[in-house]
Amino acid sequence: MALDPALLEILACPEDKGPLYYVEGESLLYNPRLHRRYDVRDGIPVMLIPESVLVDDAEHGRLMGVIESVGIAPTFEPDSSVE
Secondary structure (H helix, E strand, O other), X not given: OOOOHHHHOOOOOOOOOOOOEEEHHHOEEEEOOOOEEEXXXXXXXXXXXXXXXXXXXXXXXXXXXXXXXXXXXXXXXXXXXXX
């Protein structure tokens, strides 16, 4: 089940408040800065830090390869004017 595009535009990592990548085929949201994966269960993103999964370097590389090969955009573009 795909996430609503309007929801994706506002989803951010609860830890660093940065954008995520939605890997629909694997039902997950990924934060490459922290190597942290948030699962999407029954169409609902589980955005609780204690329920997230830290991925190792190999899994990070695999996920980034999927993101790049499919051309997945981040949930939003960070505002570089905010410090």
